[in-house]
Amino acid sequence: xxxxxxxxxxxxxxxxxxxxxxxxxxxxxxxxxxxxxxxxxxxxxxxxxxxxxxxxxxxxxxxxxxxxxxxxxxxxxxxxxxxxxxxxxxxxxxxxxxxxxxxxxxxxxxxxxxxxxxxxxxxxxxxxxxxxxxxxxxxxxxxxxxxxxxxxxxxxxxxxxxxxxxxxxxxxxxxxxxxxxxxxxxxxxxxxxxxxxxxxxxxxxxxxxxxxxxxxxxxxxxxxxxx
Amino acid sequence: xxxxxxxxxxxxxxxxxxxxxxxxxxxxxxxxxxxxxxxxxxxxxxxxxxxxxxxxxxxxxxxxxxxxxxxxxxxxxxxxxxxxxxxxxxxxxxxxxxxxxxxxxxxxxxxxxxxxxxxxxxxxxxxxxxxxxxxxxxxxxxxxxxxxxxxxxxxxxxxxxxxxxxxxxxxxxxxxxxxxxxxxxxxxxxxxxxxxxxxxxxxxxxxxxxxxxxxxxxxx
Numbered sequence: 291x292x293x294x295x296x297x298x299x300x301x302x303x304x305x306x307x308x309x310x311x312x313x314x315x316x317x318x319x320x321x322x323x324x325x326x327x328x329x330x331x332x333x334x335x336x337x338x339x340x341x342x343x344x345x346x347x348x349x350x351x352x353x354x355x356x357x358x359x360x361x362x363x364x365x366x367x368x369x370x371x372x373x374x375x376x377x378x379x380x381x382x383x384x385x386x387x388x389x390x391x392x393x394x395x396x397x398x399x400x401x402x403x404x405x406x407x408x409x410x411x412x413x414x415x416x417x418x419x420x421x422x423x424x425x426x427x428x429x430x431x432x433x434x435x436x437x438x439x440x441x442x443x444x445x446x447x448x449x450x451x452x453x454x455x456x457x458x459x460x461x462x463x464x465x466x467x468x469x470x471x472x473x474x475x476x477x478x479x480x481x482x483x484x485x486x487x488x489x490x491x492x493x494x495x496x497x498x499x500x501x502x503x504x505x506x507x508x509x510x511x512x513x514x515x516x517x
Numbered sequence: 518x519x520x521x522x523x524x525x526x527x528x529x530x531x532x533x534x535x536x537x538x539x540x541x542x543x544x545x546x547x548x549x550x551x552x553x554x555x556x557x558x559x560x561x562x563x564x565x566x567x568x569x570x571x572x573x574x575x576x577x578x579x580x581x582x583x584x585x586x587x588x589x590x591x592x593x594x595x596x597x598x599x600x601x602x603x604x605x606x607x608x609x610x611x612x613x614x615x616x617x618x619x620x621x622x623x624x625x626x627x628x629x630x631x632x633x634x635x636x637x638x639x640x641x642x643x644x645x646x647x648x649x650x651x652x653x654x655x656x657x658x659x660x661x662x663x664x665x666x667x668x669x670x671x672x673x674x675x676x677x678x679x680x681x682x683x684x685x686x687x688x689x690x691x692x693x694x695x696x697x698x699x700x701x702x703x704x705x706x707x708x709x710x711x712x713x714x715x716x717x718x719x720x721x722x723x724x725x726x727x728x729x730x731x732x733x734x735x736x737x
Contacts, residue, residue, distance in 0.1 A: 338600045341737035360604045368600035372593035376525075378533040390521045391601040417532065419592075426592075 297346035321483030324493035338368030365440035377419035423450035522611030552634035567697035609731035659723035
């Protein structure tokens, strides 16, 4: 479904990623782990075509996302570490715009119902610049619920969420797992990764240190590397 | 998709009013400075006003471009558009066209005080001036959008924009000033249409260039 071949990326002559190669199959739920500044977000941005690799290819359903027309990327949803929505627009306007640029017409009632599940329906017409960080994170889940994606790249899925928010977010992720969706999460939580994800990718020292099924991994080994 | 992107830019301006109002206020301030400092006769004002008008338009367009792209940087909102399955060329076109619309609105607000304070008499065929403004704005915004896209990820983007923008846009501005000057003098269109074609060529070349290279401009 998604083939990543020999990706290299550097910023200001400093190599961040070196020879990253892996494949993503339909239904994979992958956790991308690594220390701060190791290049997890950069890799997700490359996969989402926000950032361009210096070398290497990325194929989505056998089409090169950096060479082919943009329409072949339909079905890819990227949710970055930052909010990625317009602070001066309302939640409703932002979600309508986001759905529409992903080629989907969504009724206002669907947006209200999705926001209702996240406890945000009473703030639908407020500019999102007054939202708390947890509420903004909730909007990302609303977006992922409204857009019919095939593969999701999500940077820090539980960032800024309180316990209730985390439970709601986990409910969404469980629903996506139930629907055999394909997902890659960049996270700092090895316990959660081993409990919920099917595969684990560990970035260390610019390279992909390992790519294994979570059934085969010893958590102590992961924690030792992450320290 | 193009319409959706333009609509979003206009909606952002409607909600924030962070582009047109500062453009208008800045333009008005320059008009006042010009008007009060020159204190010249109507004849002299007639000679200088085409150049002064396009200097004002250049300054306010630079301000507008800065704000337009600053709104995209807040909350890293531009990634939403970049990650969507939209050709980057379409993103460029939408930005340049919405910028042109906003600049035209600002000009509609600025030109009446410019005429009043500079004590000008406007020729009766004013619809030609609308054509000059439209083509001029399209060229300015095509060049400005390319430069803003280039500088938006730079640390000193606010400084980088005018440094790159003014030299690049100056041949187009000179053509705009020449066309406005000849219109102002009441010369027949046939005598100075070459300047309009030059402006059109500039706008077209930079629209095509932007459409083709915006993919590379916006990459990290």
